[in-house]
Amino acid sequence: xxxxxxxxxxxxxxIALFSFNLxxxxxxxxxxxxxxxxxxxxxxxxxxxxxxxxxSKMVVRPIPAALHFVVYIxxxxxxxxxxxxxxxxxxxxxxxxxxxxxxxxxxIGSFEILALGVWVGCxxxxxxxxxxxxKRLNSPExxxxxxxxxxxxxxxxxxxxxxxxxxxxADAKLQALGxxxxxxxxxxxxxxxxxxxxxxxxxxxxxxxxxxxxxxxxGILAFLNYLPYSKHFHILFAFPNTYFxxxxxxxxxxxMQSVTNEVKAMLDPSFTPxxxxxxRFGAKDVNDLSWINLMxxxxxxxxxxxxxxxxxxxxxxxLSPRKxxxxxxxxxxxxxxxxxxxxxxxxxxxxxxxxxxxxxxxWACTSCNACVQACPINIDPLAIITDLRRYxxxxxxxxxxxxxxxxxxxENNGAPWKYSPADRLNWAKEN
Amino acid sequence: xxxxxxIEVPTMAEMIARGEEPxxxxxxxxxxxxxxxxxxxxxxxxxxxxxxxIKYAVLGxxxxxxxxxxxxxxxxxxxxxxxxxxxxxxxxxxxxxxVTGCPHCFNTIKNExxxxxxxxxxxxxxxxxxxxxxxxxxxxxxxESFKGKKITYHDPCYLGRGNGVYxxxxxxxxxxxxxxxxxxxxxxxxxxxxxxxxQMFKEPEKGNKDINIERIEEALETNPGIIAAGCPFxxxxxxxxxxxxxxxxxxxxxxxxxxxxxxxxx
Numbered sequence: 001x002x003x004x005x006x007x008x009x010x011x012x013x014x015i016a017l018f019s020f021n022l023x024x025x026x027x028x029x030x031x032x033x034x035x036x037x038x039x040x041x042x043x044x045x046x047x048x049x050x051x052x053x054x055x056s057k058m059v060v061r062p063i064p065a066a067l068h069f070v071v072y073i074x075x076x077x078x079x080x081x082x083x084x085x086x087x088x089x090x091x092x093x094x095x096x097x098x099x100x101x102x103x104x105x106x107x108i109g110s111f112e113i114l115a116l117g118v119w120v121g122c123x124x125x126x127x128x129x130x131x132x133x134x135k136r137l138n139s140p141e142x143x144x145x146x147x148x149x150x151x152x153x154x155x156x157x158x159x160x161x162x163x164x165x166x167x168x169x170a171d172a173k174l175q176a177l178g179x180x181x182x183x184x185x186x187x188x189x190x191x192x193x194x195x196x197x198x199x200x201x202x203x204x205x206x207x208x209x210x211x212x213x214x215x216x217x218x219g220i221l222a223f224l225n226y227l228p229y230s231k232h233f234h235i236l237f238a239f240p241n242t243y244f245x246x247x248x249x250x251x252x253x254x255x256m257q258s259v260t261n262e263v264k265a266m267l268d269p270s271f272t273p274x275x276x277x278x279x280r281f282g283a284k285d286v287n288d289l290s291w292i293n294l295m296x297x298x299x300x301x302x303x304x305x306x307x308x309x310x311x312x313x314x315x316x317x318x319l320s321p322r323k324x325x326x327x328x329x330x331x332x333x334x335x336x337x338x339x340x341x342x343x344x345x346x347x348x349x350x351x352x353x354x355x356x357x358x359x360x361x362x363w364a365c366t367s368c369n370a371c372v373q374a375c376p377i378n379i380d381p382l383a384i385i386t387d388l389r390r391y392x393x394x395x396x397x398x399x400x401x402x403x404x405x406x407x408x409x410x411e412n413n414g415a416p417w418k419y420s421p422a423d424r425l426n427w428a429k430e431n
Numbered sequence: 432x433x434x435x436x437x438i439e440v441p442t443m444a445e446m447i448a449r450g451e452e453p454x455x456x457x458x459x460x461x462x463x464x465x466x467x468x469x470x471x472x473x474x475x476x477x478x479x480x481x482x483x484x485i486k487y488a489v490l491g492x493x494x495x496x497x498x499x500x501x502x503x504x505x506x507x508x509x510x511x512x513x514x515x516x517x518x519x520x521x522x523x524x525x526x527x528x529x530v531t532g533c534p535h536c537f538n539t540i541k542n543e544x545x546x547x548x549x550x551x552x553x554x555x556x557x558x559x560x561x562x563x564x565x566x567x568x569x570x571x572x573x574x575e576s577f578k579g580k581k582i583t584y585h586d587p588c589y590l591g592r593g594n595g596v597y598x599x600x601x602x603x604x605x606x607x608x609x610x611x612x613x614x615x616x617x618x619x620x621x622x623x624x625x626x627x628x629x630q631m632f633k634e635p636e637k638g639n640k641d642i643n644i645e646r647i648e649e650a651l652e653t654n655p656g657i658i659a660a661g662c663p664f665x666x667x668x669x670x671x672x673x674x675x676x677x678x679x680x681x682x683x684x685x686x687x688x689x690x691x692x693x694x695x696x697x
Contacts, residue, residue, distance in 0.1 A: 060620070251593025252542035256507045260547065263511040282505060309616075311623040311646075316639030364636040367503045367628030368588040373619050389505030403504050406632035410509055414495030415461040416632055425491040427463070427470035428440040428477070 007089035007217075014221035021228040025298060028336040032291035033279075037244040047378070048243040057376040061305070064128075067121040071157070074118035075235065081111050081164070085217050095171075098185030108186035112168060116190045119161040122154045129154075136304040141323040146231065146302055153232045160219045167212035169194035170205045177202055182209075237299035238377045244292060245378035250369040253386060256281070282390025285351040286332045289387060296379040297329035306371035306381055312364040319364040321371035321381035327356035328384060353388050362388045363400055436474045438481045442491040443524050453488040455480075456526045458540065460533035461496050462663035468670065469532075469663035475692040476532050476556050482697050483568045487530075493520050499535040502543070504629035511547065514539075518549035528552045530559050532688060534590035534662045535627075541594070555590055557661050557687045561599040564606055574696030577607035582690075583614055583655040585646070585669060586621035587662035600661045603687045607694055612653040622646050626664035647672030651682065658684045 037044075050056045055072065058065040087096045097104050129137045129150060137150075168191035174182040179202050198208060227233050234241075259281070261273035283289045306321035307313050313320050331352045338346045353359070365385045372380050393399045399407070406416045414421050446453055457480065463473040480487045498513030517540075521529075529551045531537050541553035563569040571577075582604055590596045597618045604611055616622040625635065625642025635641055647669060650658050658673070660666045669684045685693075 249538070249542050249594050251538035251589045253502055255511070255543060255546045259507045259511050263508065263515055266512070267515055281507065309620070309622075311625060311642045312636070312638070314622075315635075315642050315645050317636045318638075319636075360636055363633070364638075365628050366588070366623045366625060366630050366642065368623035369592045370588075370620075370623065373592050386503075386505065389503075390507055391505075393505035394508060399504060399506075400633050402633040403629060406629065407501055407504065407506050407509055410496045410498070410501050410513065414513075415465060416496060416500050417461065417465055419465045421492055421495070424459075424464045424494060425440075425442070425489070427459075427465075427473050428436060428489075428491075 001092070004090060004092045010218070011086070011089070011221065014225060018224050018228075021225065024336060024340075025228055025233075027339075028332050029291050029294045029298065031287050031332060031335055031339075032289050032294040033287070035290035035292050037292060040247060043247055044243045044245075047245060047247070048239055051245075051376070051378055052238045052242040055376070057378075060374070064125075067124055070114070070117040071121045071125075074114040074121075074161075077114055078111055078118075078164075080107065082217070082220060085213070089217060094181050095183055095185045098183050104185055105187040108168070109189050112165065112188060112190040115161045115164050119158055119165075122157045122161075126151065126154050126158075136308045139304060139307060139320060139322070141320055141326055142302065142304075146326065149230050149232075150302070152226075153230065156219065156223055156226075160216060160223070163212040163216040163219065165191045166194060166198075167209055167216060170198055170209035170212065173198060174202065174205050174209060177205070179206065231300065231302045234299050234301035234377060237295065241295055241299040242378050244295065246372075246380055246383075250372055254383075256390075280391065281394035282392070283384070283387035284353055284391045284395070286328060286335055288391070289328070289352075289384060293328065293380075293384050293387070294332055296381075296384075297325050297332060299377055300325040300329065300379055301377075302326060303376065305374040305376065306379070309370040309374045311366055311368060311370065317360075317364040318358065319361045321385075324357060324361070324381045324384055325379060328352065331356050353391060357388060359392065359398070361385075362392070363403075436477065438477060440477055441488045443488045443493065444491070446488045447524065451486075452525070454486045455528045455530050456521070456524075457487050457489045458497075458529050458531040458533075458536055459489055459494060460531060460536040460663065462667075463532050464494070466663060466667070468666055472532055472663065472666070472686040472688050475686070475688040475697075476530075478692050478697045479556075479560065479563070479569070479688060479695075480530075482695065483563055490520065497536045497539040499539045500629045500632060502539070503627065504632075510543075514544055514547050514549070518544055518547060521549055521551065526551055528554075530554050530556055532556045532663065532686070534587040534593070535664065538589040538593050555596060555599065555661070557590070557600040557603055558596065560687060560691050561602045564602060569606075569691060569695055571606040571608075571691075571694040572696075575693040577609040577657075577690070577694060580607075580609045580656045581612055581654060582607070582609045582657045582659050583612045583650055583653045584617070584659040584661075585614070585624065585650065585665055586618060587660070587665050588621065588623050588627050590661055591621050592619055600659070600687050603691055604659060607690070609657075612655065614649050614653055616649060622649065624662075624665040624668035626668050631664050631667070643668035643672040644675060647676055651676060651678060655682060657690070658682060659687055659690060660684060661687050 055069060058068055084097050088094055128134050168188050171182060172188045173195050175184045258279060264271045265273050280288050286294060302322055304322045310319060310321050338348055362385050367382060369382060372382055409416050409418050413419060459473055462469040495517055496513055498510035502510035529540060534555060537553055537555045584600055584604060623642060624646055658669055660669055666684060666686060673679050673682050673684055
């Protein structure tokens with residue numbers, strides 16, 4: 001009875017803490033400007049099913065795709081096991097779904113195989129990161145917390161799967177001993193090989209079984225609360241992120257409505273633009289970006305597929321699309337903390353551009369969309385880069401001088417080069 | 432090389448004065464108008480249009496920059512000024528269909544002009560060539576033979592990834608009976624030539640190497656006789672790369688339009 005109360009209390013506390021942090025994350029995302037992405041619901045749903053559920057963009061790299069798929073399926077399916085653990089924990093039952101008989105045996109058997117798969121997958125992931133030191137997973141922006149974060153996630157998953165398998169091994173042994181409370185249920189294709197490693201006495205086995213049970217569920221609850229601090233948040237945000245992703249052609253950049261009004265007024269004096277609140281052109285800080293950009297930042301799992309295909313990055317330039325997303329998230333978190341401390345009007349004198357993302361980075365971009373194409377969950381780093389450029393050019397007039405010359409030529413000659421508009425048809429006459 | 436243009440290129444103004452309307456407007460673009468290398472491609476597109484008897488016109492001096500480099504550089508004001516001025520001209524002539532040799536113009540007019548009041552049926556010249564091949568109007572006969580020649584095609588970002596056009600340019604090469612080889616990074620995984628996003632007009636940021644060199648090294652790995660392009664900016668970057676690698680004796684960089692003109696003996 002005490003353990004049930006304890007279990008319920010811990011579970012409720014964990015869910016409450018998670019809800020509290022999730023609310024804060026959503027508040028942070030809402031720092032961003034409004035953007036409407038509610039059109040074409042059917043196409044959006046299909047995109048989410050294909051890209052997030054179906055992992056369709058992962059397959060470009062078959063090895064990590066296969067490993068990730070096992071871990072992903074393991075995560076989704078083993079949640080059925082978590083449901084049983086929750087019910088057992090609340091009502092003090094044991095293997096409450098055991099009555100399902102052969103179906104239950106099949107489920108537990110497949111969970112065990114998946115658990116082994118997850119274990120092996122995570123172990124290979126650790127090796128790729130720390131021993132093989134894959135370039136994509138050892139870039140400068142991953143030093144410190146992002147590197148530890150990735151390792152913590154993988155080690156935790158390995159520990160959770162280990163606990164699950166040892167728990168089953170002890171349980172099977174207890175079932176064989178006919179111990180009280182341990183009904184005969186489940187099949188154990190993987191954990192049977194662990195049984196010999198466990199002690200024979202009923203008391204020790206119960207201690208191990210209960211210990212692993214508690215470790216497993218506490219681990220899951222702790223992991224849940226770790227998510228808001230971690231790149232692992234993608235396991236939740238991948239779904240809304242793909243749903244609200246850009247459905248237009250990648251080459252299409254948004255037309256800024258505020259500019260349209262001003263340009264129309266300039267070209268046609270009789271045009272009166274609708275009243276709009278004075279905003280900034282482009283983005284200096286996270287509050288100038290849209291909520292989509294900010295949700296993208298929380299969704300990014302720092303896999304670096306974007307950076308590894310970025311032509312600027314490949315040729316040694318400072319730009320890394322992954323860093324753009326990480327910087328955006330870091331700055332958003334910082335602004336969020338400022339709001340917590342001093343309210344929304346607070347200005348800490350910092351901004352996303354310059355304090356986080358340098359000019360050199362944004363001017364290295366060729367807008368080729370390789371990063372957008374490569375992202376397995378439809379994140380768009382280019383949209384942020386464009387908005388930062390817009391700020392630099394339209395608010396500050398701080399573009400590289402050759403860019404200013406090009407802009408001047410377009411304005412005066414209708415071409416990015418300094419040629420006379422009168423010569424535009426010369427190609428048809430000269431030979 | 433495609434040299435003299437022995438055909439009259441009609442402008443919209445002239446056509447309207449004659450009381451005629453073209454089937455399609457050929458949007459030449461700034462590079463196609465002023466860049467010496469790109470002008471050749473422009474003339475070849477005209478030869479194709481003339482050869483198949485499509486009634487077309489150009490805007491001539493009434494054309495202006497679409498605003499693409501301004502927009503990618505972040506100057507939305509200048510972009511929209513350009514866009515609205517161009518839309519006024521296009522709508523004034525009641526233009527319905529546009530073909531262009533520049534993927535940047537193609538993307539901008541096709542995707543970004545509709546929101547500003549300019550909706551047209553826009554195609555890239557490789558799509559036109561694909562259609563003409565399908566209709567049997569272009570046959571890759573009567574001209575230079577490309578049989579067995581090794582050709583690798585470089586996907587322009589704003590045609591490929593930007594708008595999903597991968598097949599049309601390849602179709603134009605398939606009819607040649609040449610040996611098509613793909614680079615490791617091609618189609619949706621293609622590598623930029625380094626000119627997009629207004630990079631064409633500035634020095635690259637510092638790094639280990641220029642992007643066009645990285646690209647040309649990959650292209651040369653396929654050991655091609657011809658590197659095919661579909662964008663005037665890619666043309667500049669790839670040609671420069673071939674020169675830097677001192678391969679211009681062995682490797683030609685040609686636009687799909689130029690290859691088509693040669694194959695058909697136009």
